[in-house]
Amino acid sequence: MSQAQQVYRIVGPDGKVTFSDQPPPAASNGKVSATNASAAGGTASAGLPFELRQVATKYPVTLYVSDNCGPCGAGRSMLTSRGIPFSEKTVTTHEDTQALQRLSGDNSLPFLTIGSQQLKGFSDTEWTQFLNAAGYPPSSVLPASYRRPEPTPLVAVATAPAAANGNTAAPAARQAPRPAAPPPPAADNPAGIKF
Numbered sequence: 001m002s003q004a005q006q007v008y009r010i011v012g013p014d015g016k017v018t019f020s021d022q023p024p025p026a027a028s029n030g031k032v033s034a035t036n037a038s039a040a041g042g043t044a045s046a047g048l049p050f051e052l053r054q055v056a057t058k059y060p061v062t063l064y065v066s067d068n069c070g071p072c073g074a075g076r077s078m079l080t081s082r083g084i085p086f087s088e089k090t091v092t093t094h095e096d097t098q099a100l101q102r103l104s105g106d107n108s109l110p111f112l113t114i115g116s117q118q119l120k121g122f123s124d125t126e127w128t129q130f131l132n133a134a135g136y137p138p139s140s141v142l143p144a145s146y147r148r149p150e151p152t153p154l155v156a157v158a159t160a161p162a163a164a165n166g167n168t169a170a171p172a173a174r175q176a177p178r179p180a181a182p183p184p185p186a187a188d189n190p191a192g193i194k195f
Contacts, residue, residue, distance in 0.1 A: 048085060049141050059115035059134040061086035064100060064154065071122040072110040078124055080148070083140020084131060088151035096154040 048056060063079060063086050065072035079086050091100050097107055104111050104118055112119040112127060114134050119126060132138065 047143055047146060049143070052083075052085070052137065052141055055135040056085050059117075059136075060113075061131075061136075062089060062113045063087070064089045064091055064104075064109060064111040064113075065151070066091045066109050069109050074124075075110040075112065075122040075127070078122075078127060081140070082128075082131070082136070082138070083142040084136055085142065085146070085148070087149055089154040090151050091154050093153070093155065099155045 061079065061084055063072075063075060065076065065088060067090075076088070089096075091097060091109060100109075100111065101107055104120060106120055108120055110122050112122075114130050117130055117134075119130060
């Protein structure tokens, strides 16, 4: 019987969440909660084999999909059958579509990111090439207990809390967060593969 390793979830004063196997110094101002690495509520990569966890941390995979999208389902099936741990973002609202446009420069789906590499449309051959280049194993090494995270909307719309005095002011204009621009391609990379 193996002993589960203690993992600490640390929320810094700036709101940044980090996970560590070491408790933070007593003088830190962060909130700390201990979690079990094999617990269902831990990080998505906590229960992955070491090599896969290293690749998934360095080059996380995110699939952007919409409802009634055949190529989106084919892409999801390909990633699932190969055992790629990935997060799924759904594009259903106008805000989601605008955020996708800012992120990819296009509204076509499916859209896949592997690290900072962006792949538009589904191509089994192309996706396989980039996953191999990132270091993902060619066949699934996921443990039987692995559960993929539930799909989440690309843009989470927060509702404004009601004012304490009962006045309901008009909500401030909401802006979707702007995704970071991908880095320019390296001059010594003739294939144009970027991560």
